[in-house]
Amino acid sequence: MSRLDSMLRRLAAQRDGLNWAAEQIAVLPGDVVDLGLGNGRTYDHLREILPDRRIWVVDRVLQCHPSCTPPEADFLQGEAEPMLRKLAQTGARIALAHYDFGFGIKEKDVAEAARLSPLIAAVMQPGGLIVSGQPLVGFEQLTGPDTIAPDRYLFYRA
Template sequence: MSRLDSVIRRLTAQRAGLNWAAEQLQGTPGDVLELGLGNGRTYDHLRTVTPDRRIWVIDRNLNCHPDCVPPQDDFLQGDADAMLSKLAEAGPQVILAHYDLGTGVAADNRVLAEGLAPLVAKVMLPGGLILSDQALPGFEQLPEPCDIPKGRYNFYRVA
């Protein structure tokens, strides 16, 4: 599979998964967390499918498209571990988290995800959903919803 085909497959799974999660959580209170803003495409999509929810965004840098800049009060700029700890000070408040952090090096991404998973758990409400392109230990893995190919994206429910 070419790299172009792979990214199209990943983004298609990501969009379908976010749409599914937003639908599953309709009527359930809680905020959204976007871990890794990047260009802001996923954040922009989350604004569309969860319009009545506060969306927290964590990233080291604000390098997104100008149309995708989160409100200053919702953007936690810095290393993910420190920003998750800061967000956790208010207690669990997130019902949907999208984990999209990575370095481009698979082994490094695994170490990062393993280290951040316990911190993500601290901000999550019971019954919340986490979507991730990385495996996150410590959460109940769900089968892929919709027509998402097995193993293309990870779906978790918080106990």
């Protein structure tokens, strides 16, 4: 499979997974967190499908498209570990988390996801969902929508 085809499959899975998760948390109170802003496409989609939820964003740098810049009060800029601790200090309870951190080196990405999993758990609303491109630990793994190939995207309940 070409890298272009792989990217298209990943983006479709991400969109389908977020749409599915948004439906699942419809009655669950809590905020949303986008872990890894990047260009802002996912953040923009979350704003569209969850317009009444506060959406926190964590990333090392702010380098998104100008139309996708989160409000300053909702953007936690810095390394993931201290920013997740800061999010916990706000008292935010997260109903939906999207995990999209990565260096592009599978072993390093998997290790970081495992290391950050307890910090993510600390901010999650009981029963909240996590949509992730990397395997997380300490959560109940779920089967996501049928449109997504197994292990293309991962789904967890806190």
